[in-house]
Amino acid sequence: MDLKKLEVWFVTGSQHLYGEETLQQVAAHSQTIAKALDQAKQIPVKVVFRPTVKSPEEIYHTCVEANNNSNCIGIIAWMHTFSPAKMWIGGLRILQKPLLHLHTQFNRDIPWNEIDMDFMNLNQSAHGDREFGFIMSRMRLERKVVTGHWQDPDTLDRINAWARAAAGWHDWQGAKFVRFGDNMRQVAVTEGDKVEAELKFGYSVNTYGVGDLVATIGAITDKAVDDLVKEYEDQYKLAESLRKGKPQHASLREAAKIELGLKAFLEQGNFKGFTDTFEDLHGMVQLPGIASQRLMAAGYGFGGEGDWKTSALVRAMKTMGSGLPGGNSFMEDYTYHFEPGNNLVLGAHMLEICESIADGPISCEIHPLGIGGKADPVRLVFNSAAGPAINASIIDMGNRFRLLVNEVQAVAPAHPLPKLPVARVLWKPYPDMKTGCSAWILAGGAHHTCYSQNLTAEHLRDFADMAGIELALIGKDTELYRFRNELRWNEAYYQLKK
Numbered sequence: 001m002d003l004k005k006l007e008v009w010f011v012t013g014s015q016h017l018y019g020e021e022t023l024q025q026v027a028a029h030s031q032t033i034a035k036a037l038d039q040a041k042q043i044p045v046k047v048v049f050r051p052t053v054k055s056p057e058e059i060y061h062t063c064v065e066a067n068n069n070s071n072c073i074g075i076i077a078w079m080h081t082f083s084p085a086k087m088w089i090g091g092l093r094i095l096q097k098p099l100l101h102l103h104t105q106f107n108r109d110i111p112w113n114e115i116d117m118d119f120m121n122l123n124q125s126a127h128g129d130r131e132f133g134f135i136m137s138r139m140r141l142e143r144k145v146v147t148g149h150w151q152d153p154d155t156l157d158r159i160n161a162w163a164r165a166a167a168g169w170h171d172w173q174g175a176k177f178v179r180f181g182d183n184m185r186q187v188a189v190t191e192g193d194k195v196e197a198e199l200k201f202g203y204s205v206n207t208y209g210v211g212d213l214v215a216t217i218g219a220i221t222d223k224a225v226d227d228l229v230k231e232y233e234d235q236y237k238l239a240e241s242l243r244k245g246k247p248q249h250a251s252l253r254e255a256a257k258i259e260l261g262l263k264a265f266l267e268q269g270n271f272k273g274f275t276d277t278f279e280d281l282h283g284m285v286q287l288p289g290i291a292s293q294r295l296m297a298a299g300y301g302f303g304g305e306g307d308w309k310t311s312a313l314v315r316a317m318k319t320m321g322s323g324l325p326g327g328n329s330f331m332e333d334y335t336y337h338f339e340p341g342n343n344l345v346l347g348a349h350m351l352e353i354c355e356s357i358a359d360g361p362i363s364c365e366i367h368p369l370g371i372g373g374k375a376d377p378v379r380l381v382f383n384s385a386a387g388p389a390i391n392a393s394i395i396d397m398g399n400r401f402r403l404l405v406n407e408v409q410a411v412a413p414a415h416p417l418p419k420l421p422v423a424r425v426l427w428k429p430y431p432d433m434k435t436g437c438s439a440w441i442l443a444g445g446a447h448h449t450c451y452s453q454n455l456t457a458e459h460l461r462d463f464a465d466m467a468g469i470e471l472a473l474i475g476k477d478t479e480l481y482r483f484r485n486e487l488r489w490n491e492a493y494y495q496l497k498k
């Protein structure tokens with residue numbers, strides 16, 4: 001995904017009081033900052049300079065234009081001078097795009113020897129931005145506030161995180177996710193209110209009978225299968241039994257056909273992600289393994305067992321992480337290692353882990369699957385690299401959605417795991433295994449997550465603010481007693497907020 005196609009608008013607030021000369025300086029300074037942000041390597045989107053707004057009408061029309069512009073994913077607002085904030089009420093009331101309040105100043109330093117009242121009147125953001133902050137707080141508007149000089153690399157990093165979150169949010173608006181079959185029977189956490197999700201998140205989720213998918217798979221030509229099998233052979237270390245002329249080569253061809261059919265279905269319906277379930281594969285030969293893995297790598301969201309919330313989250317996080325080293329994958333907390341002093345979580349799934357998080361060789365293998373009653377599925381098997389990562393999960397609490405994030409430290413596998421037939425990751429949850437897992441369970445976090453190597457809690461915090469939902473963070477500073485209280489207080493807060 002090319003985030004440079006997306007725009008954030010740099011909007012500077014002022015008023016007519018200062019006279020033409022000052023306003024020209026304001027505009028020139030704003031243009032300089034907007035251009036610097038646009039050209040900054042850290043900022044993945046276009047930054048577009050907008051004319052200074054000086055009246056309620058100009059502010060309102062800028063917000064209308066931002067709402068209606070399909071490339072505009074958010075606004076960066078800055079008050080170089082004082083911009084009386086009642087002027088902003090009308091515009092902010094109707095603004096539907098995320099807002100970042102950049103609390104900066106054109107001059108980094110006070111010019112100690114030259115400073116006079118003209119300088120002071122021009123460089124007023126120290127108090128002009130306070131006036132703007134008041135009205136947004138008074139209106140209870142969610143926004144990100146970034147304080148710092150506009151050339152400070154830390155300032156750019158904060159804007160970068162917000163812009164990436166805004167790109168993910170933008171991608172969700174009007175997005176379509178398809179479910180093949182329903183939820184895994186009796187499972188609770190993968191359920192949820194799809195109507196509320198569409199109201200809150202802007203994406204829709206609809207189910208198609210697996211028979212519709214089977215028909216699309218059936219229409220795939222042998223030639224297309226030949227080409228994809230060749231691609232498998234070139235890209236992966238193919239298991240002996242899957243090779244041409246070997247007993248299970250037909251299974252590899254079937255897996256390729258499933259991938260091509262799924263891809264065609266997603267393209268025809270303009271879907272950004274999907275779910276499937278091993279309980280509803282009527283007419284399918286295998287559960288999609290390598291197909292789901294490779295479609296995730298191509299940018300589609302995926303959730304197993306009908307988990308549409310995780311599928312949508314995987315898609316959003318892949319959008320947010322576009323262009324960054326490392327990947328994002330559907331994940332499940334699978335098995336624990338409780339060795340004293342070296343507690344670990346082994347993350348995996350039955351099959352569907354995205355190769356964007358692979359480290360080292362990827363082998364293409366076939367093994368039986370204990371559930372579902374279908375033919376042995378083909379899958380990609382690999383390890384994942386050590387390093388900082390996060391797990392994120394969206395759950396439906398009945399009265400609200402909660403986004404739960406756990407910062408983790410992935411570790412390289414110390415053992416070869418020769419009999420484990422799935423892709424896997426090992427990590428240590430922060431702040432420690434016991435606190436991290438207890439906090440996750442108290443918060444009701446799902447067993448399914450999106451595992452990310454290239455996003456941080458900051459991206460997801462900004463994202464949750466854009467969505468107006470709760471974010472519960474389990475990180476280095478989490479202490480269980482405080483965390484439990486936070487969950488209790490949030491329960492009250494989100495009731496009152498309604």
Ligand code: MN
Pocket residue numbers: 304305332349448
């Ligand atoms: Mn699962």
